Amino acid sequence: MVRDRELEGGTCRVQAVESLADFFRTSIDEALSRQRVAVDPHAAHYVVNLLTLFSRSDQLYEQQGEVYGIRPLALMLADAADATTVEERNHCLRRIGDVSLFISGFFADSLSTTAVDVDYYISMGGNAYGSLSEEVRGSVRGRALAGVFAELARKFHVLVDVLNDVRAGPGSDTDMLRTYEIWLKTGSRRAEQLLRDNDVIPIRSSGGLRRH
Secondary structure (H helix, E strand, O other): OEEEEEOHHHOEEEEEOOOHHHHHHHHHHHHHHHHOOOOOHHHHHHHHHHHHHHOOHHHHOEEEOOEEEOOOHHHHHHHHHHOOOHHHHHHHHHHHHHHHHHHHHHOOHHHHHOOOOHHHHHHHHHHHHHHHHHHHHHOHHHHHHHHHHHHHHHOHHHHHHHHHHHHHOOOOOOOHHHHHHHHHHHOOHHHHHHHHHOOEEEOOOOOOEEEO
């Protein structure tokens, strides 16, 4: 894998990264530190594995007739409701949680032009992980995973902020209106801090954004 590295003078060069998993692990740890939040190490490890998995397009996208893409969350939820086995239902719930976290964490800005925004993905993903946590408690292995899924459900908003940080880097967002919109819809602590760092006071009223 390669990544851009900023040099003196603002120029960039490509830097090789030997392990994709190590790169994501370091990036997640650094983002957690910048955000000053704590996430259970097992849940953080799960997110690292998720990012590594979804770096392969064939794991994120799927063939749907003549269309190759991501199945809408509403249809995934219908699949879970129609599942004939517990394993099939749990697979659907996990897929909803995983896709929701990845999309809301890395593609929140692009959701502004779609029918559903980032708050929808956060709600669907958090609820899916929460339901999955309850579903898997019936086995020894499931009980071990139940705590991870419960943490993912509780900290879904936090992890979205962390992944946004990993994607963009510290303080790199420039679209203040979109940042305010994300804060308004999700209560994102990262979005609020970005606004304040740019001398914008976020307020929940018809007044919108206010400069210092």
